[in-house]
Amino acid sequence: MTRTGTPPRRTLRVLLAGGALALALTSCGAPTAEEAAAPGPGGGAAAETGPHASHAPSGGPAGAASGQVPSSHVHGVGVNPADGLVYVATHDGLFRFDATGPVRVGGVNDLMGFTVAGPDHFYASGHPGPGSDLPNPLGLVESTDAGATWQPLSRQRESDFHTLTASDAGVLGFDGTLRASPDGETWTELPMPAAPFSLAVSPDGSTVLGTTEDGPLRSQDAGRTWERVAAAPLLMLVDWADGATVVGLTPDGRTAVSADAGLTWELRGEVGGRPQALSASGEGDDLSVVAVGDAMVLTSADGGRTY
Template identity: 55%
Template sequence: MTAHSRRRSRSLLRTAALSAAVLLAGCAGAEPAAVQHRGGDSERSDSERGEGGHAAAAAAATALPSAHVHGVAVDPADGRVHLATHDGLFRYEETGPVQVGPAIDLMGFTVAGPDHFYASGHPGPGVDLPDPVGLIESTDGGRTWQVLSRQGHSDFHALAASDAGVVGFDGALRSTPDGTTWHVLDAPVEPHDLAASPDGAVLIGTSETGPVRSTDAGRTWSAIEEAPLLQLVDFAGGTTVAGVSPDGTVALSTDAGATWSTRGRVPGAPQAVGADLQPDGTARVLVVTDAGVHDSRDGGVSFSPLPA
């Protein structure tokens, strides 16, 4: 990447970070009302992807159940796409997104295993939880949530789960092996997004000065030389990591974030990325932008919109 390109990328990321800060401030100011939350327990079935180019992807904007999407992931229990939003968790059915569980403003969200999620944020209408909720856990696919720790104290805007526990950023970078006991990590940046390898040894954080990486569970960090200026990152599994730059360019690493290759590009401003290894070892990459949810089954080279 040339010096001019890197300066331009940094400018784009600062703009994206500022926009995100405005959105997060708006989410934090929402007051819960005394109304019942909506549920979503319809029978699960396999999703079908739509086909088309950028025009079709732009048309898929109606598929977003909320203007503020904070996370996207595949549940290993059924292969379904889930969106964590300002208005709660949504699961994509054949007919589109269906709300699951209470209307919690899920600012941070990560999948730990089949039907096993961690999240953070603020209670929504009719939800009897502390504000902020701290670290919460669901073991039934998001239908119900239990408060684990740091209720009333932490609103984790970035979360990553692994076999070693959970890492989150709430103004400080913290890790917990059990969801209740926390340790502060000394990171060189304030990460906009976090990714953790399956064993928790490798951590990747994004920032406006470029991504950083730890290979010892966050004890020491270093800048990733020659890496794209990533805004969002997620481990697909093994040593495969997907990332997205502020301009929608998708990159992939097959060596746990040490080196990266540019893949495809999605339209719109990126909001969330999720990655998952398919049975043949190819990464499935999901990118949410203001133009919709974009789904790649070829490691981020080409994308199709999820059905509205």
């Protein structure tokens, strides 16, 4: 999650000048066993999706060019506060969307987990691609140059984090076990009642939401204890927009927004099809959403009501 303030609203004007961002994606392949257990309509299986991804600038991203994402699997989406552009983490590496469309950033690695921690500062996990000298699995890797290069931090050849989220307090990841790290190097195991499909942590690190096939779980003590959110719809993806506002996507692509840190939710517009990745920022009239739906990357500048 991005923790460096909100970029200027000029990004929205750049985006809307070309209309809503709609980027065609190639279809996803067969899901893994973990992905097949993800929450689907009515509690069933859902399509493969990306993990929690970090915040978009207020009003939406600057990268408004349309085009196909050159990968069959999208695992995450985030916006880099250093340039205001959308970054998409995929089975075939990281892609930045600028005025010319998608541009590969760095090597061809399968980025199963991905989150933006600050300007040009990313965390990821997954598997090395052809020609990569990174270990398999990657464990937690870090980039401080917007994905151009990655440095192993910890748990190399041990962890493939399929969902990652970051806050001012550190990093949370799930590799079959929920793990927390203040520095990306030392880890503490945390209990969780069910395997999360995605994780999202509040900016200060105190409140965590995790989506499961039985509904979202919520922790108010940084992941040490959990409760089910009875008033929430079934959610596949969640992201914190600010300290109190959370955006979620249901398995059938409806947008849900909470103004009280995930306790109660309002259903809004639809992204269309099954969601794959999500990023949110701002609050109230300035709530902005970037969502990867079925074959599209979409943005909403009105809090998820229209895309």
